[in-house]
Amino acid sequence: MAGPGPPPSRYRSRAILVYAALGRADALQRVQVIMPEFSARPTVDNEDYLAILRFLYAEAALLDRRAFQHWFALLTEDIRYQVTTVVARPAQDETSRIAIVDEDNHSLKMRVDQISDPGLTHAENPPSLTQRIVSNVEAYYGEQNGIFETTSNILLYANRTGSSETGLYAGQRQDVLIRDHTGFKIAERTVNLAQTVLHDSTLSVLL
Amino acid sequence: MKSDATGWVDKERGLVSREAFVSEEVYQLEIERIFNRSWIYLGHETEIPAVGDYVVRNLGNAPVIVVRDTPDSVKVLLNSCRHRGAKLCRADAGNTKNFVCPFHGWAYEIDGALRTTGFDHHFRDDTDFSAMGLIPAPNVESFHGLVFACWDKDAVPLRDYLGDIGWYLETFFKRTPGGMEVLAPPHRWRTKANWKIGSLNFIGDSQHSPTTHIGPSTLDAARTIRDGFRKHGQDSFHVVTDEGHGCTLTYLAPGMPEKNYLTHPEALKPLYEESLNTDQVSMLHHLRVCVGTIFPNMSFIESQAGAGEKALIIRLWHPVSGTEMEVLSWVFAEKEADQGYKDRVLRNGFHNFGAAGVFE
Numbered sequence A: 001m002a003g004p005g006p007p008p009s010r011y012r013s014r015a016i017l018v019y020a021a022l023g024r025a026d027a028l029q030r031v032q033v034i035m036p037e038f039s040a041r042p043t044v045d046n047e048d049y050l051a052i053l054r055f056l057y058a059e060a061a062l063l064d065r066r067a068f069q070h071w072f073a074l075l076t077e078d079i080r081y082q083v084t085t086v087v088a089r090p091a092q093d094e095t096s097r098i099a100i101v102d103e104d105n106h107s108l109k110m111r112v113d114q115i116s117d118p119g120l121t122h123a124e125n126p127p128s129l130t131q132r133i134v135s136n137v138e139a140y141y142g143e144q145n146g147i148f149e150t151t152s153n154i155l156l157y158a159n160r161t162g163s164s165e166t167g168l169y170a171g172q173r174q175d176v177l178i179r180d181h182t183g184f185k186i187a188e189r190t191v192n193l194a195q196t197v198l199h200d201s202t203l204s205v206l207l
Numbered sequence B: 001m002k003s004d005a006t007g008w009v010d011k012e013r014g015l016v017s018r019e020a021f022v023s024e025e026v027y028q029l030e031i032e033r034i035f036n037r038s039w040i041y042l043g044h045e046t047e048i049p050a051v052g053d054y055v056v057r058n059l060g061n062a063p064v065i066v067v068r069d070t071p072d073s074v075k076v077l078l079n080s081c082r083h084r085g086a087k088l089c090r091a092d093a094g095n096t097k098n099f100v101c102p103f104h105g106w107a108y109e110i111d112g113a114l115r116t117t118g119f120d121h122h123f124r125d126d127t128d129f130s131a132m133g134l135i136p137a138p139n140v141e142s143f144h145g146l147v148f149a150c151w152d153k154d155a156v157p158l159r160d161y162l163g164d165i166g167w168y169l170e171t172f173f174k175r176t177p178g179g180m181e182v183l184a185p186p187h188r189w190r191t192k193a194n195w196k197i198g199s200l201n202f203i204g205d206s207q208h209s210p211t212t213h214i215g216p217s218t219l220d221a222a223r224t225i226r227d228g229f230r231k232h233g234q235d236s237f238h239v240v241t242d243e244g245h246g247c248t249l250t251y252l253a254p255g256m257p258e259k260n261y262l263t264h265p266e267a268l269k270p271l272y273e274e275s276l277n278t279d280q281v282s283m284l285h286h287l288r289v290c291v292g293t294i295f296p297n298m299s300f301i302e303s304q305a306g307a308g309e310k311a312l313i314i315r316l317w318h319p320v321s322g323t324e325m326e327v328l329s330w331v332f333a334e335k336e337a338d339q340g341y342k343d344r345v346l347r348n349g350f351h352n353f354g355a356a357g358v359f360e
């Protein structure tokens, strides 16, 4: 099924990590999050809101049920998927974030293929039991018809079966969704975790 | 020591008791006898390029501030106020003109000297304020940008401590006139494992690769990893130095001259030849992967995995307790490289070996 094609580049620059120029003085602040001005955008009507909510819940359920390939089919071909953590800096300094996951379609496919087959993953064999809660969903119309910007909170509990370890991840997701006649697709996802140090051997699940 | 550790290490037969990898008493002894006496890697100079830039790290089990106090020097200061011991600096990184204690406001210069208590006139007349600065690590040295410190004031110079492994570190970290730079702040994660597991894994456990990393090698369409295990594996060398450091070098199989230097950019190759001696150039030329450990807890790897760029990575295995460590991981590229290359190295390096790396 032919998709709607990649969104115009001006959308891609929103709500994603922006790489600051790597000057001498700001090597540590190189990756910073530019928060989009969501409040300036019109919120979606109730019908669209409900449709987006249903999509996000269904998408979350696919991940918890380990239907990773089905989930992957919900991404656009030019998906940018990122997970970031924080470098704690003094209040007067600019907050800086580090991308701990920064994938395009190709590298994300590799990750999805890996966790789909327990024989190919040390970290996810046996597979983690995950239970995620997606809430506080806000949705806005993008600058073009059929494009939506959403923010949602995620709390993910990941139980590494076969060990006593559990991962707990809390963050805000900023998504760009595209709607065509087949439904919604995710064009961008940035998960900004409220963490500086991960308390998990490795982040091996999808958020 | 409460437990009887006699017989935990059998040098003759090459056996070590698993107790050594969980015991809290062993951990305490390691802090005292290894981490408080050895040169410990703290970070890279390019993380703190400007005067006043600092990062907070650990020297043994002591939190320290690593700060650039002048354009040409780095100080390592115990992150604890000389008044009542409050934690002075609670951020991970920043830039400052001075350190002010959040408890009662004692202020210190960035070189650690006490500037004022705020109540200096209330102190006895014979108070020596100059002796009330932050406690500095007595030894701080940098080797091609790699900053090490040591609590032991009688420590041998860093270059002597590194010994022959310096030759290899030089090949990786000083192969262009500008040297290497850190591409982003380190990934950090906690894992319930003894720090020695990480150090040992990088110094002499190439055998785990085909099994533990079966995912990336199976899914890698470019087959570089499988070829690495099968073909190039025949040209591997294990290096151990007298000082307890070591590395494994895996060369490209003979007959693959077209792959020499792998993904290193053309523009950098003349710079390698300018900065390194012929033996070092020859090593880099034929190298597929090098993985090693500087005793006790700094590891490094430069490898190509999949179709992406070769990435140079440092791993630090910070011992939190006998059964837990915090891992820090940095990605490096040559200062002279173009930004596009650096971005690809960063993405590829962390995709494979970061906090969410597919090799984990």
Ligand code: FES
Binding pocket: B081, B082, B083, B084, B085, B086, B101, B102, B103, B104, B105, B106
């Ligand atoms: S403890 Fe720092 S000023 Fe009192």
